[in-house]
Amino acid sequence: MTEDPLALDRQVCFALAATSRSVIGLYRPVLEPLGLTHPQYLVMLSLWERSPRTARDIAAALFLEPPTLTPLLKRLEAAGLVSRARNPEDERELRVELTDAGRALRARAEQVPGRIVERLGVPIETLEQVRDSLTHLLRATVVAQAAPTADSPAA
Amino acid sequence: MTEDPLALDRQVCFALAATSRSVIGLYRPVLEPLGLTHPQYLVMLSLWERSPRTARDIAAALFLEPPTLTPLLKRLEAAGLVSRARNPEDERELRVELTDAGRALRARAEQVPGRIVERLGVPIETLEQVRDSLTHLLRATVVAQAAPTADSPAA
DNA sequence: GTCTAATCGTTCGCGTACGATCCTTTGTGC
DNA sequence: GCACAAAGGATCGTACGCGAACGATTAGAC
Numbered sequence: 001m002t003e004d005p006l007a008l009d010r011q012v013c014f015a016l017a018a019t020s021r022s023v024i025g026l027y028r029p030v031l032e033p034l035g036l037t038h039p040q041y042l043v044m045l046s047l048w049e050r051s052p053r054t055a056r057d058i059a060a061a062l063f064l065e066p067p068t069l070t071p072l073l074k075r076l077e078a079a080g081l082v083s084r085a086r087n088p089e090d091e092r093e094l095r096v097e098l099t100d101a102g103r104a105l106r107a108r109a110e111q112v113p114g115r116i117v118e119r120l121g122v123p124i125e126t127l128e129q130v131r132d133s134l135t136h137l138l139r140a141t142v143v144a145q146a147a148p149t150a151d152s153p154a155a
Numbered sequence: 156m157t158e159d160p161l162a163l164d165r166q167v168c169f170a171l172a173a174t175s176r177s178v179i180g181l182y183r184p185v186l187e188p189l190g191l192t193h194p195q196y197l198v199m200l201s202l203w204e205r206s207p208r209t210a211r212d213i214a215a216a217l218f219l220e221p222p223t224l225t226p227l228l229k230r231l232e233a234a235g236l237v238s239r240a241r242n243p244e245d246e247r248e249l250r251v252e253l254t255d256a257g258r259a260l261r262a263r264a265e266q267v268p269g270r271i272v273e274r275l276g277v278p279i280e281t282l283e284q285v286r287d288s289l290t291h292l293l294r295a296t297v298v299a300q301a302a303p304t305a306d307s308p309a310a
Numbered sequence: 311g312t313c314t315a316a317t318c319g320t321t322c323g324c325g326t327a328c329g330a331t332c333c334t335t336t337g338t339g340c
Numbered sequence: 341g342c343a344c345a346a347a348g349g350a351t352c353g354t355a356c357g358c359g360a361a362c363g364a365t366t367a368g369a370c
Contacts, residue, residue, distance in 0.1 A: 004204075005265065005268050005269075006200055006203055006204075006261070006264060006265060006267075006268070007200075007204065008197070008200045008201055008204060008216065008217075009290075010286070011197075011200065011268070011286075012178070012282050012283075012285060012286045012289075013178055013179065013182060013193065013197075013271070014197055014200070014217075015285075015286045015289035015290050015293065016171070016174060016175040016178055016179075016289060017175050017179065017193070017194075017197070018217065018218040018293055019171060019175075019289045019290075019292050019293040019296070020171040020172050020174075020175035021218065021327075021328095022218060022293055022296040022297065022300075023167070023168055023171055023292070023296055024168065024171075024172065025296070025300065025328085026296055026299055026300070027168060028328090028329095037355065037356080038168065038172070038356095039172075039355085039356060039357090040355095042163070042166075042168075042169055042172070045161055045162075045163045045166065045169070046163055048161055049159075049161075049162065049163060054318085055318080055319065056317090056318065056319080061163065062163075062169075062173065063173040063176065063177060064356095064357080064358090065357070065358050065359085066318075066319060066320080066358095067319090067320075067321080067322090067357075067358060067359080067360095068356065068357045068358065069319090070319070070320060070321085071320095071355080071356080072355090072356080075355085086319095090317095090318090090365075090366070091318095091364075091365055091366085092317060092318040092319070092364070092365050092366065093317095093318065093319085093365095094318075094319065106161070109161060110160065110161060112161075113160050113161070113166070114160075116168070119299045120292075120295050120296065120299050121295060121298065121299060122292065122295045126288075126291075126292075127167050127292075128167075129288070130167060130170075130285075130288045130289070130292060131165070131166075131167045131170045133281075133284070133285045133288060134167075134170035134171060134174045134285070135164075135170050135174075136281075137174050137178070137275075137277065137281075137282075137285060138170065138173055138174040138177055140275050140276060140277045141174070141177040141178055141180070141181055141275065142177065143276065144181055144274045144275050144276060145177075145180065145181070176357075176358095180358085183358090183359095192325065192326080193326095194325080194326060194327090195325095209348085210348075210349065211347090211348060211349085219326095219327080219328090220327070220328050220329085221328095221348075221349055221350080222327075222328060222329080222330095222349085222350075222351080222352090223326065223327050223328065224349090225349065225350060225351085226325080226326080226350095227325090227326075230325080245335075245336070245347095245348085246334075246335055246336085246348095247334070247335050247336065247347060247348040247349075248335095248347095248348065248349090249348075249349065
């Protein structure tokens, strides 16, 4: 009965997509008072770790393509949280930097993870375990992207 | 050093979002010959399980909101894989049904999971374990959505 | 120095994804 | 019956997300 390899409940990709959307949905009401969407929150996290960063650097850290990041950064700039400027040393690069407001927002953001865990009602140990499994899987996908097929290794 | 609760690498939500996007990216070249995007593939999976289904039923199965499903179904109809019609018994309901082409596509889709697993290079047991952890987490988010805050139970 | 290739970001087009709102249809109270 | 609530989708507006193509800048070949 449940032998069907196409059963929805058996698909890792479905569990991933649905859980990702659902968890992000939990963040919505928590991030709204901060004026951030979830992707914007992730960009801010990357900048709170290290502030002048290039767009490419941020895109790599978040596993995002450049066309996704460009409008994201523009909205954060419009919100006054970030500044965007070309690097004088290399005009190709875009230097993204926290503004004072962007730095100040960190204090309020520090309460976000705790509130999410509280709402979820799942032990932190469980969450950390899931996170580590996902990180492992993420690395596998990066390797897989590099090698298109099993029998056609990188040229 | 890694005590920072806002560190990107510690966020479950980031691991979820990045892994979800990355895995879906693996599906892209595999699903492209079938003329399907990943969300469309999930809709087809739900229909291959049971064919005349209402839009609401499909949305619930995929954890999608109705505004997301409507254009998805219209594209599948335009592709000739699905038919959309009001239920004569209850004109509010939309009956979504596989066409012959939609049923026929299943044969080709059966090779998809295997090709993904092959590309990923991760043992199936590991994938199933991740899937089960995610399903558990997904259920927790559904419960959390119903109870907005810890101290404000459902009225 | 000049021609060419590589790098970086942006723009364009298309397809999700969802909150808010609306419309139609059905169910309910009376 | 009739007013009214509820249910099921559709529409609107906004925000990702990415492949393909583009433009500007820099690095390399010679």
